[in-house]
Amino acid sequence: MNAATRLKLPPVVMPEQDPSERVHNIREVPFGFTPAMAVQEAQRCLHCTNQPCVEGCPVGVRIPDFIQAIESGDYLAGIGIIKQTNLLPAVCGRVCPQEEQCQKDCTVGIAHGDVGQAVQIGKLERFLADWERENHAAVIPQIAPSTGKRVAVIGSGPAGLTVAGDLIKLGHAVTVFEALHMPGGVLGYGIPEFRLPKEIVYAEVAYLTRLGVDFRYNTVIGKSLTVDEVRRDYDAVFIGSGAGLPNFLGIPGESLLGVYSANEYLTRANLMHAYDENSDTPILHGKSVAVLGGGNVAMDSARTALRLGAHRAMVIYRRSEEEMPARKEEYRHAVQEGVEFHFLQNPLEVLGNPEGWVTGLTLQEMQLGEPDESGRRRPLPIPGQTSHTLADIVVVAIGNNPNPLIPAALPSLQMNRHGGIITDEETMETPIPGVFAGGDIVLGAATVILAMGQGRKAAHAIHALLMRTTEIARD
Amino acid sequence: MNTICTREELGRNVVRYVVDAPLVATHRKPGQFVIVRVTDHGERIPLTIADANPEMGTISLIVQSVGKTTREMAMLKSGDTIHDIVGPLGRPTHIEQFGCVLCVGGGIGIAPLYPIAKGMKEAHNHVITVLGARTHDLLILEDDLRTVSDDLIVTTDDGSYGAKGLVTDAIRSLVNGGTHIDQAVVIGPPLMMKFTSLLTNELGIPTIASLNPIMIDGTGMCGGCRVTVGGEMKFACVDGPEFDAHKVDWDSMIRRLGTYRTAEQVAAERYNHECRIGLDAAEAR
Ligand SMILES: Cc1cc2nc3c(=O)[nH]c(=O)nc-3n(C[C@H](O)[C@H](O)[C@H](O)COP(=O)(O)OP(=O)(O)OC[C@H]3O[C@@H](n4cnc5c(N)ncnc54)[C@H](O)[C@@H]3O)c2cc1C
Ligand SMILES: Cc1cc2nc3c(=O)[nH]c(=O)nc-3n(C[C@H](O)[C@H](O)[C@H](O)COP(=O)(O)OP(=O)(O)OC[C@H]3O[C@@H](n4cnc5c(N)ncnc54)[C@H](O)[C@@H]3O)c2cc1C
Ligand code: SF4
Ligand code: SF4
Ligand code: FES
Numbered sequence: 001m002n003a004a005t006r007l008k009l010p011p012v013v014m015p016e017q018d019p020s021e022r023v024h025n026i027r028e029v030p031f032g033f034t035p036a037m038a039v040q041e042a043q044r045c046l047h048c049t050n051q052p053c054v055e056g057c058p059v060g061v062r063i064p065d066f067i068q069a070i071e072s073g074d075y076l077a078g079i080g081i082i083k084q085t086n087l088l089p090a091v092c093g094r095v096c097p098q099e100e101q102c103q104k105d106c107t108v109g110i111a112h113g114d115v116g117q118a119v120q121i122g123k124l125e126r127f128l129a130d131w132e133r134e135n136h137a138a139v140i141p142q143i144a145p146s147t148g149k150r151v152a153v154i155g156s157g158p159a160g161l162t163v164a165g166d167l168i169k170l171g172h173a174v175t176v177f178e179a180l181h182m183p184g185g186v187l188g189y190g191i192p193e194f195r196l197p198k199e200i201v202y203a204e205v206a207y208l209t210r211l212g213v214d215f216r217y218n219t220v221i222g223k224s225l226t227v228d229e230v231r232r233d234y235d236a237v238f239i240g241s242g243a244g245l246p247n248f249l250g251i252p253g254e255s256l257l258g259v260y261s262a263n264e265y266l267t268r269a270n271l272m273h274a275y276d277e278n279s280d281t282p283i284l285h286g287k288s289v290a291v292l293g294g295g296n297v298a299m300d301s302a303r304t305a306l307r308l309g310a311h312r313a314m315v316i317y318r319r320s321e322e323e324m325p326a327r328k329e330e331y332r333h334a335v336q337e338g339v340e341f342h343f344l345q346n347p348l349e350v351l352g353n354p355e356g357w358v359t360g361l362t363l364q365e366m367q368l369g370e371p372d373e374s375g376r377r378r379p380l381p382i383p384g385q386t387s388h389t390l391a392d393i394v395v396v397a398i399g400n401n402p403n404p405l406i407p408a409a410l411p412s413l414q415m416n417r418h419g420g421i422i423t424d425e426e427t428m429e430t431p432i433p434g435v436f437a438g439g440d441i442v443l444g445a446a447t448v449i450l451a452m453g454q455g456r457k458a459a460h461a462i463h464a465l466l467m468r469t470t471e472i473a474r475d
Numbered sequence: 476m477n478t479i480c481t482r483e484e485l486g487r488n489v490v491r492y493v494v495d496a497p498l499v500a501t502h503r504k505p506g507q508f509v510i511v512r513v514t515d516h517g518e519r520i521p522l523t524i525a526d527a528n529p530e531m532g533t534i535s536l537i538v539q540s541v542g543k544t545t546r547e548m549a550m551l552k553s554g555d556t557i558h559d560i561v562g563p564l565g566r567p568t569h570i571e572q573f574g575c576v577l578c579v580g581g582g583i584g585i586a587p588l589y590p591i592a593k594g595m596k597e598a599h600n601h602v603i604t605v606l607g608a609r610t611h612d613l614l615i616l617e618d619d620l621r622t623v624s625d626d627l628i629v630t631t632d633d634g635s636y637g638a639k640g641l642v643t644d645a646i647r648s649l650v651n652g653g654t655h656i657d658q659a660v661v662i663g664p665p666l667m668m669k670f671t672s673l674l675t676n677e678l679g680i681p682t683i684a685s686l687n688p689i690m691i692d693g694t695g696m697c698g699g700c701r702v703t704v705g706g707e708m709k710f711a712c713v714d715g716p717e718f719d720a721h722k723v724d725w726d727s728m729i730r731r732l733g734t735y736r737t738a739e740q741v742a743a744e745r746y747n748h749e750c751r752i753g754l755d756a757a758e759a760r
Binding site: 189217220224244245246260264268355403 | 498512516517519543559560691696698702703730734
């Protein structure tokens, strides 16, 4: 097939649950590609020699190569290519902000002048990963002979899972310590089932367990074990404790009944299954839910509210549609499901009744001024323009900061002004020898793939360190 | 999975468990707590570590049945397992030689008070303990506290045991009688903590209170345990659970505890119905 023919092929539409139906269940929204659909979508790729897509992927997945494998029907080869650089393709294919990464500069999208027309790299990645899982085709890789070295990984989010996966294959013994009773970090407690089925996360963890990774749940490092004890018992430590500290707005009324942080709202719903009537964990079922923020966390909260039976779910964001950081697909899905968007509105106060329950919000109307340091136009209040809106639940989804537990337990770590651990950019090593860090605890709330990218860098550096010390010991 | 070694009824609807939890036993300090999930579909609930035996790798938990999860826990026998226990969480109590320390406990709050009183005694303080209960058979741990206190006063609302009245009455008469108190610690039902704290504020006695807001993760991740202290938002699981009692916004904290009252009643009723146990729900609070 020549390039001109390929360019004429329209994007294959992935079938999805109907919006009116899916707001009543928690099952995943897109159904995935059939093999025929995947092959058809793969045919849209031009196999560019300059590979702008690979440039755009933070871990440099060999995109044209795996797409070629799909086109020729060799799915096993395709998934093998992805897994060389990306341990969790079933996750990334679903949650990466592709339109800002691999698909952003895709030649096909550029040729059509619309990033929405780019080759759907993420969906193809998901296809291969799902194919592998559903066909139990995961190849158990060759594990290097034991090096006798032990590595401790703190946190089982994407950063920690990546480090564990890379190092176990190189022959090191790996223990993952997780504070919660369940693995995955945000993949488990934060991102809802309808966007990332938990079965996928468990399958990845089961795979790592088969490779020999030892998972210890209910273990808070800094509390159940001190960081010094961990350092004493292990040859290297990786801190992947994430950005689990929810921000609040600091406005009046935030301790009223019915005000949640998004973390609490989503944790109750996901980790503790509060959407299930038989779960013991309660959650308030509001009629009218106002979500404050404009990122993925806000989309997830608003869509969760609908699934919990809210008649009205509103996203209240202080900038405009254009600046909204949420993935485009999540925004589209939220709109389809009937989530209302109120742009250029900044909450000033949460209002309550005399019994202390939330009744609504006072909002300040905003306009956009000059760009700020993030490059987005700064929202400025329009004097005198305020309004009220009714709500019986308010979910604060304005971001998370690095979890301070480990930094507090290890005072010799250095922190940036957002509370992130400062590391060497190449090795991810902290100023404390043998202690590495990566993911949201370094970047602040970022993305799954960036967390995994840092995990991979750290794994390389940890391996190099452990082999160096092995050499020295042998001399 | 943590195995229950022993089970003992301490009073009406109050059970003491000694549970296998080696890491918690060796790392905990007075004032810290664990989060427990009884079954694998269960809720996560915080419970204070009432005592620990590091050599045996065990901790004791004292649980009062008030709702679905605590009732479910009360059904467990020795040899049964608790699905998850995580901890020790929270900051330990600040224990030093203050001089005369007043330990005030009410209801199930007497359980978390015990390790603190013990710690204060070991730090060579003169420990005066005041325990409050609604009625005599709701009083727990009197003997344990007596062994770590120089003086122990009991009050009951109905006068069925000790002095009739509230703990605040006992504190006032202590001070009126000339006792000088350097530091107070209060743990109990929120209303009792509020009124004790108002009184000690008036009397100029520095006071710490151990707060019991609703929690989920216990690691600072959800913000559900937030309380207002000195006008600032604090997360009780990581910044507390103990705070300067005189700075706590008690009314907001008490209100937030009632967030799930209806949902909890439904869960508890369903549970009661399901297993038809005869626990006395009327004494839940
Ligand atoms: C609701 C929500 C939606 C999101 N949507 C997307 C999306 O669509 N696409 C995307 O790319 N990114 C998304 N993100 C961001 C992404 O999930 C994170 O960037 C990523 O999970 C960070 O990975 P991590 O491994 O650094 O940390 P985390 O995933 O946060 O995992 C950290 C783990 O460490 C554990 N831990 C913390 N402290 C300790 C300790 N002291 N001892 C033991 N364990 C500890 C925690 O319990 C947790 O399990 C979303 C985030 C949220 C909250
Ligand atoms: C740091 C901390 C330490 C604690 N230590 C102990 C302890 O050692 N022993 C013990 O028996 N309990 C202790 N508690 C309280 C215990 O966690 C609650 O009783 C338990 O969560 C109730 O769960 P449930 O499902 O049985 O009842 P629910 O059905 O959840 O609640 C039943 C009733 O109890 C009230 N309630 C709910 N949560 C709490 C709470 N956190 N504190 C007080 N009342 C509550 C509800 O308003 C309701 O009226 C502690 C709480 C905290 C935060
Ligand atoms: S990992 Fe993410 S950015 Fe990279 S190719 Fe896959 S979907 Fe695109
Ligand atoms: S840029 Fe687009 S068309 Fe070109 S190789 Fe990558 S995916 Fe294929
Ligand atoms: S219990 Fe979640 S932050 Fe304290």
